[in-house]
Amino acid sequence: MSQFIVSLHSRLSNRSALGVFSPARGLEYVQIEDLSDEPLAPQLRGLCAVGERLYVATPTSIRVYEVDRDAGEAAPIFVLVQTLRLPDWQLAQSPADGLLALFYCAKRERLLVAFNKLACVDELDLDGHLLARRHLWTLAPDHFGVSHSAGHIRGLFEGPDDDVLVTVAFANGTDEGLVFRYDTGEVVAEGLPTPHSGALSPRALAVLDVQDAALRIQPLGSGGAPQTRVFAPLLEGETRPIKARGLWYADGRFYAGACNFSADPAEKLEPCIMSFSETGAEAQTHRLPGIDGLVAPAPFYFAAHPAGLPKPSWEGTRILNLAPEEPAVPDNKKALEDPSGTGHDEDNDQDVGPESQLLQESVTGQQHSPGDKPVITVDTVSLAYRRVSKVHHWFGRDRHRGDFRALKDVSLEIHRGDVVGLVGRNGSGKSTMGMLLAGILQPDTGKVERKGKAQLLSLGVGFNNELSGRDNVMVNASLLGLSRRQIREHFDEIVEFAELGDFIEEPVRTYSAGMRSRLAFGIATVIKPDVLILDEVLSTGDDAFRHKAEARMRQMREHANTVVMVSHSAGQIRKLCNQVVWLERGNLMMTGRPDDVMLEYRAFCDNPDQWLADHPGIADRLK
Known part of the structure; x- marks a missing residue:
């Protein structure tokens, strides 16, 4: 029977490990890792094998291991050779919005990793270079809104025809999740409560439900009715809470992890791996042994084993502890409140959506705490200009040619200390938005609320x-x-x-x-208004002036003044702004961090027709 790899995390020990599991022998090998350099929580999460290498996600990095075929009894089988870190990944403020699922797509020859802070999947080469970033609203525009709370990406797994299937919980802030095809955005399962990992067999699609601890099996084609196997009745006499996490298919069976996230040792479930036939009709329970230094570890994710993994020559479970004697305790309290990394609040024992933990940061690391009130709130604002023809006709009056909608149902918030870039092609509504923010224009519908004085600077005004x-x-x-x-x-x-x-x-x-x-x-x-709005002011003048202006804006940001700048300069936007708002034909296309928004904006400007063809849901809004 096949071996596979499992990532394990113990809340009670605050440690994580890599394990090798086989159905015949159970847990054969456990390697407790030193994660003292992990800033959020010492967790090993999603993982995947590529050749003799094993890639493993933590909340803020991807660790790369190579297999030592000749490892002695006191040497690790998985040898850490590299740690991949992207700057954006360090912005995660809790495990729930960090990296989670990880998958190698052989067809694309890319690593895919879920980064829930930005509701996206990052595509990387095997050396860790970022090749593309695809947000949920670009992957499946018909099903996700343009928002960093569009959903919580929990599963990336192999689908039919070498496609990738994506499991998303809390879709658009609801309590339901779905599974869709990565390449096409086609939904293959929806209305799923708290989904986690998924797996595909030749005859069925299986998705794990975290909170109900259930395996939902959907036969492919005309294979029959869906089946749901709840774990609780299979663990006879078990009265403690049961959760489920991690799913794998091998040798005609689905394997799923059973655990709970309790911080009370008396309530802690003895972890196990459940196995089910493809139809779910038959089930077995594989209890995990006690592990010194890793109390009641919960299974997290499963993956195929890397090539070259040695066959065990020992009896029982070999344990190698590489962690320091005192486990690393994260400074971030939220990491302790949510070490499961599933958006699960263990203290309250209920699932909460990741949108409650998505906070904006400025480039200086400043955060908007949930209690911070915005200095400007734009609430479903629309504004139209009356168009008049000057051509004379019989009655000698100007002819009304209909209204031009400059802004259409735009909503956004700007916080104290933000430097916000407004981008968009000519005629997209940027200058109109600037005048609305300053109070020079009033919306036809919706409202703009300001806290403090706003000043507009525009050439010639x-x-x-x-x-x-x-x-x-x-x-x-x-x-x-x-x-x-x-x-x-x-x-x-x-x-x-x-x-x-x-x-x-x-x-x-x-x-x-x-x-x-x-x-x-x-x-x-010099006057230092609460909000300074610059409409292409930095587009003129020499380099010396631009440097002085940029330095002055940085001073304003340090003193928590707010700046909104209309600019066509991608360099200035990336250098000065911590948030970007993209407008097109009066519609709010996207708002978020400069690198993410400018990547999509540049692709749109290079080929608008192709970009809109790739995003039909957004194209419909622009009609």
């Missing part, structure tokens, strides 16, 4: 061309609420920043676009 630069400083600063004494105190600072010298006494009509931008930017940033 706010200056009297016939007045000198000095007079314009006095007028603009007065309009922004500064007294004459305050203006005099800041005047030299404004002139120095604008680098106007004697030109400050000349009429503004003699200024270049760069000079006007420097003066406007100097006035607005």
